[in-house]
Amino acid sequence: MGSLPLDASSLRPLDPEAFSGESRAVVNFLAEYYRDVDKYPVRAAELEPGLLRKVLPEAAPENGAPLEDVLEDVRREILPGLTHWQSPSFFAYFPMNASTAGFAGEMLSAGLNxxxxxxxxxxxxxxxxxxxxxxxxxxxxxxxxxxxxxxxxxxxxxxxxxxxxxxxxxxxxxxxxxxxxxxxxxxxxxxxxxxxxxxxxxxxxxxxxxxxxxxxxxxxxxxxxxxxxxxxxxxxxxxxxxxxxxxxxxxxxxxxxxxxxxxxxxxxxxxxxxxxxxxxxxxxxxxxxxxxxxxxxxxxxxxxxxxxxxxxxxxxxxxxxxxxxxxxxxxxxxxxxxxxxxxxxxxxxxxxxxxxxxxxxxxxxxxxxxFRAIKLWVVLRRYGAVGLRAHIRQHVTAAKWFERAVTVDERFEVVVPRKFSLVCFRLWARFPEDDAVDDLNRELLAAVNESGQAFMTHFVVDGKFVIRLAVGGAMTEMKHVMDVWELLQGKAEEVLRRHQI
Known part of the structure; x- marks a missing residue:
């Protein structure tokens, strides 16, 4: 993290020229990130607490650093430890949407401040x-x-x-x-x-x-x-x-x-x-x-x-x-x-x-x-009701496809009928005890998440451990839903084979 210190006497926190150049650098950094976001493991590969403290200094720096050095540290130290919510293979929790219009509105909100x-x-x-x-x-x-x-x-x-x-x-x-x-x-x-x-x-x-x-x-x-x-x-x-x-x-x-x-x-x-x-x-x-x-x-x-x-x-x-x-x-x-x-x-x-x-x-x-209003206003102005409805409907369509795929595979079952773009399902085997089925599904979910190719979460209903697939990411398309189904089938086959089922 070494770099030449900035001259504190020349520091102008809101210099228009620096603002323009450095903002472009951040936008370019994020554009590169979004181009490559599907190449990162969706969930942080290392989940051990305290990893970041081992690589960052114990105290704040005395001297400032050029923005390019800061962004390089983000790329090297921060990105590998993130769960990438904007990955097209993020199916956990509920989506946390982002968009170019949302980002533009956020920039206006932060910039006007x-x-x-x-x-x-x-x-x-x-x-x-x-x-x-x-x-x-x-x-x-x-x-x-x-x-x-x-x-x-x-x-x-x-x-x-x-x-x-x-x-x-x-x-x-x-x-x-x-x-x-x-x-x-x-x-x-x-x-x-x-x-x-x-x-x-x-x-x-x-x-x-x-x-x-x-x-x-x-x-x-x-x-x-x-x-x-x-x-x-x-x-x-x-x-x-x-x-x-x-x-x-x-x-x-x-x-x-x-x-x-x-x-x-x-x-x-x-x-x-x-x-x-x-x-x-x-x-x-x-x-x-x-x-x-x-x-x-x-x-x-x-x-x-x-x-x-x-x-x-x-x-x-x-x-x-x-x-x-x-x-x-x-x-x-x-x-x-x-x-x-x-x-x-x-x-x-x-x-x-x-x-x-x-x-x-x-x-x-x-x-x-x-000033949140300008962010939502930009989204509404930029995409309009027609575009936003299309965004919702494409995810519902993808979730319907996934639900049908689960239904026709005799190894799986849909636990509750799909609502909106959320599908709750589980791997099912003819075990005399539900606990054994729950253990299979815990193992399956862990295998999928540890692969880095997708990220999902679970829920427990009526004592059953079920896997949730929430479709809704801004970059998620039908092909990503089809890919995660293929991944699930492959991991399920491995799990069942290990248990000789």
Whole structure:
């Protein structure tokens, strides 16, 4: 990592000429990386903790170094230790999309580096956010009541985790305003056993005791969706004990299986008991821009809040989470601060023809706020609804192909019917005990991931270890899905041969 030190006296952190040259160097570096990303092992070959500490100095350098030296260190020391999320053979977790438009928007966001946490701090940035969340809501088929144009509104959070904490806080304060703050220990949150664990974390963060979080069991009979009957039974038990139902989560596209909860039925149950209904569509919400998937959001007009992540499957670089609320006042009253130095000057809102300014500091956990709106706006402008629908549909088509391939191979089985672009399957052999089948699948998944040719993750449902293939990478095409199926077949043959099956 040796290099000639830079002259500190000549350091100009934002010199336009240096900015232009060095930015081009980074873009060229990334272009080379994307050209070759499929040549890297998808998952880092070495997983031993502490490897990077062995090659990097123990302290920060005293002198600066030329950018070319820094980039060479990235190439040599950093890239080999990454899991390459943008590899076309990355099928783990859910996708974390990137695109040229997303990167261009990210560059504009980082380059302009404005902070629209209050309207006056950057009016056009705050107003662009209002525009793009309404655009997104209309694309998903959300009701007018969740849009700024209909009295609701939206914000671009960093992640679903942040959105969950904000809506839980809003639900909590709405309930305690009626009950009194001393009754917080009576509040109960409901979700299914397929709901993302972030809701349990969020409930704890807003003061709901873990003993008041209800994880309601689902089953194959409902496609692992949460049923209104199960919620009703759990709520009735709690009400009989003097507890207060607070918040119900309905998920459209669960992490493990892609399951879909019946939004309308759950919404009606939430209304009956005065609960806040949140619809979590972090992954599958992107698919709702296609008319053929919008029925999964049937009943969303009953929701108090809805969230989805464009950074998952919508070609928008991390981080970007859309959160819509039916009552902005419920959200902002739980999150607002109003010190003198943050009060707006010259904002509108005095009459019906002049819209009120939006201070996004009151819609989120942190005070500061990145200019995420320009990134999502560039993606929407660059690709349009037609291009984005094509992106979603090509992955769904590839997942359908994979599901059919698994179905016709007698060595494998599809564990649950495919949802969206997620296929859950396992290697199956006629063993008398499920544990033996689970061990085979653990061995198969490890063999595939250790090959470096693909990366997948697993889930456990009804005690069964299953392998997840999530199609959705920006660079993933049908040929990559066909390649991973060929890889799976070859590794399965090796595993079965070792066990003499």
């Amino acid at each position: 404005v902070v629209p946490f209050v309207w006056a701090a950057s009016p056009a940035a705050a107003e662009l956010e209002c525009v793009v969340v309404d655009w997104m809501g209309k694309l998903l088929g959300l009701p007018q009541s969740l849009l700024f144009s209909g009295g609701g509104g939206g914000v671009l959070q960093g992640s679903t985790c942040e959105a969950v904490v904000c809506t839980l806080a809003a639900a909590r304060d709405r309930a305690l305003a009626r009950l009194g703050h001393e009754n917080i220990m009576r509040l109960v949150v409901y979700a299914s056993d397929q709901t993302h664990v972030t809701f349990q974390k969020g409930a704890r963060l807003v003061g709901i005791p873990p003993s008041n979080f209800r994880v309601i069991q689902t089953s194959a009979a409902s496609g692992y969706g949460l049923t209104a009957d199960a919620v009703r039974a759990a709520v009735d038990r709690d009400v009989a004990r003097g507890l207060v139902p607070l918040y119900l989560c309905a998920t459209v596209g669960t992490t493990g299986l892609g399951a879909v909860d019946p939004v309308r039925e759950l919404g009606e149950e939430a209304r009956r008991r005065g609960m806040w209904l949140h619809v979590d569509a972090a992954y599958a919400g992107s698919a709702a821009i296609c008319p053929e998937f919008q029925d999964h959001l049937d009943g969303v007009e009953l929701a108090d809040s809805v969230s989805m992540n464009p950074h998952k499957w919508f070609l928008t670089n991390m981080d970007c989470c859309c959160l819509w609320v039916a009552s902005p006042r419920a959200l902002t009253s739980a999150l607002s601060t109003d010190p003198e130095y943050l009060r707006n000057v010259g904002t509108g809102g005095g009459g019906t023809e002049e819209p009120a300014a939006v201070d996004y500091k009151d819609w989120q956990i942190p005070l500061s706020h990145r």
